[in-house]
Amino acid sequence: MSRLLEMIAWSDEALERRVLDSISLKAPWPVVEHLATLTRLSGTPEERRAVELLARHLEGWGVPHRVYEPECFISIPLAASVRCNGTAYRAKTPAMSVSTGDEEVTGELAYVPGGAAGSSPGDVFSAGVEFGGARVAGRIVLTEGMASPGKVKDLMAAGAIAGIFINPGQNIHEGICTTVWGTPDLDSAARQPTIPVVAVNYADGQALIRAARQGGRAGVSTRLETGWRTIPVLVAEIPGTRAPEECVLLHGHLDSWHTGVGDNATGDAAMLELARVFWRHRRRLARTLRIAWWSGHSHGRYAGSTWYADTHALDLARYGVAQVNCDSPGCRWATTYDHLSAMSETVPFVDAVIRATTGITPQPERPPRAGDYSFNSIGLSSFYMLSSTMSDTDRAERGYYAVGGCGGNIAWHTEDDTLEIADRDNLLRDMRMYAASVLRVLNAPLHPFDWTRTTAEFRQTVGGYQQAAGDQFDLSPAREAIDALEAALGEFYAGGPARGTARGATVRRFNAVQRRLGRLLIPVNYSRMPAFWHDPAINVPPxxxxxxxxxxxxxxxDPAQRGIVRAHLARGQNRLVWALTQAREVVLGRGPLTPPPARP
Ligand SMILES: [Zn+2]
Known part of the structure; x- marks a missing residue:
């Protein structure tokens, strides 16, 4: 086995068996049942009771933990309606829509077909609207799909005065429609939605389409409570024994729409069980494990994880090994790990650990700009978001459409996300899978990531862009820098510390290089913003x-437009080549690693 393969497939088999054997449903299942009785809107008393429930368990086991109380920008939908031709239709408004209060926005309907629904959960979060020349300015736009931020942004830009989204089924799905990631800052605040937005179900949507085709008018009203609220963020910390400054962040959201069992009571209970089991084996853990339960995910566009990223940014930048997200594990009929999020460098690791613990071959994908991935501009290696899911064929046979959680169950973000969505066997399997993944990253002497997967991804991405650009723009400087880094990585891994013989300082340096590669290569692939700022909640292409x-x-x-695009590409290529060059220097042992330690 090459040193690289050995590094990625590393496991302490005896300890892993003991950890996995300690995992059971005894504590977590009653927690799922209890959370199934609590509507956990961000910053509300019922959500507080959920925090207390988890904290009581941690207290009982002696796991060190803390509840932070940040003040974040939160939006709670209260009511909505659509009136058309004398009929009132049932509607829901997404968080961060404009609140019309007692007023109503009235106007002519403009129907814009929403196009084919995507097949991946990522499409649910990131799609936009194609207007195809339709006149929408000054009108109420009626279109298919979820009231997602990308679509609402497009509606605002086109001058629509309101948006009505036709959901694909009988239920109306809750959601959040702002592109502002976390609490707004001076640069992002202006992107707050400026129009009222509602969603209706499929049948009512068809009636509204008929009205629109006859030049009909509609009235839209929304009521929301939007403003600054104190939200609870619960964080448990289990200190490592050998490299306590290096940390792994396991995290998921506690707030929910309705009782949110599949999204995300199962994840909350799973993380609680992992806290119990890792605390029990704490003397055998090399690195520090932080486990975070967020509020503000559903009603503040990831406000909790964004606050945490802002507050612990420098520590995470120095010592963060990986962030592991836990959303919607253990759901009914979720027999695959298809559409599993994983950054390229983590793919061989994720593949090995999932096959070893579950016998299932995962199908990893590029993480979408969603799901508490609030650490991309810092450059933290990341894997998992949504967990196990039903297969695409299974979903098609049930007549289900793609949703963004609950293992593919369309109860997602509705009143139906109740106890029947959770599945005991699947939850046990997913907890074991998460535990093995986290344990290996905590204890692997060398971070088990393969950065040649990242350079291979970059090469493929640049190849596709060059093919599109033809002779209009030359991306060979990027290609050459990718090749140079990859050659250096080949030597780096071949000459890495060998198993059993490595001395502490060599190992620490090798790992510091790997973490620095994350800080350099993840931002250019997942973020347009400077480090520590947050990109909008819309699709970020590779x-x-x-x-x-x-x-x-x-x-x-069009010479004018072509000139603008070329200028953009010239600057973008400079940013990429600069990052690749610095990465190569680091790999060759000539570049700076992390800034001076934060701790004495
Ligand atoms: Zn979720």
Whole structure:
């Protein structure tokens, strides 16, 4: 086995068996049942009771923990309605919509077909609207899909005065429609939605489409409570024994829509069980494990995890090994790990640990811009978001459409996300899978990540962009920098510390190089913003600064537009090549590692 493979497949088999054997449903299942009775809107008393429930368990086991009380920008939907031709239709408004209060926005309906629904949960979060020349300014736009931030942004830009989203089924799904990631800052505050937005179900949507085709008018009203609220963020910390400054963050949201059993009571209970089991084996853990239960996920666009990223940014930048998200594990009929989020460098590791613990071959995908991935601009290696899910064929056979959680159950974000969505066997399997994954990252002497997977991904991405650009723009500087880094990585891994013989300082340095690679290579692939700032909650394409190459064929005949795109690509390529060059220096042992330690 090569040193790289040995590093990725590392496990302490005896300890792993003991940890996995300690995991049971005894504590977590009653927690799922209890959470199934609590509607956990962010910053409300019922959510507080859920925090107390978890904290009581941690207290009982002696797990060190703390409840933080940040003040965040939160939006709670209260009521909504749509009136058309004398009929009142049932509607829901997403968090962060404009609240019309007692007023009503009235106008002519403009129907814009929403296009084919995507097949992946990522599409639920990131799709936009194609207007196809339809006149929408000054009108109420009626379109298919979830009231997602990308679509609402497009509606606002086109001058619509309100949006009505036709959900694909009988139920109306709750959601949040702002592109502002976490609590707003001076740069992002202006992106707050400025129009009222509602969703209706499929049948009512068809009636509204008929009205729109006859030039009908509608009235939309919404009521929300939006403003600053104190929200609870519960964090448990189990200190490592050998490299306590290096930490792994396991996290998921405690707040919910309705009783949110599949999304995310199962995840909350799973993380609680992992806290219990890892605390029990704490003397055998090399690195520090932090487990966080967020509020503000559903009603503040990841406000809790964003606050945590802001508050612990420098520590995470220095010592964060990985962030592992836990959302919607243990759901009914969830027999696959298809559409599993994992950054490229973690894919071989994720594949090995999931096959070893479950016998299932996962199908990892690029993480979408969603799900508490509030650490991308810091550059933390990341894996998992949504957990196990039903297969695409299974979903098609049930006549289900794609949703963003609950293992593919369409009870997601509705009143139906109740106890029947959780599955004991699947929860046990997923807890074991998470425990093995976290244990290996905590204890592997060398971080088990393969950065040549990242350079391979970059090469493929740049190849696709070059093909689109043709002779309109030259991306060979990027290609050459990728090749140079990959060659250096080959030597780095071949000459890495060998098993059993490595001395402490060598190992620490090797790991510091790997973490520094994350800080350099993840931001250019997942973020357009400077480090520590948060990109909007809309799709970020791979190597986003170079993605406009895809537009070059379209603007080839328009010198003004072509000039703008080329200038953008020149700057974007500089950013990428600079990051790749620094990464190579670090790998060759010539570049700086992390800034001076935060702790004495
Ligand atoms: Zn969720």
């Amino acid at each position: 190597l986003p600064d170079l993605a406009p190459a895809l537009a070059l064929p379209r603007v080839a005949g």
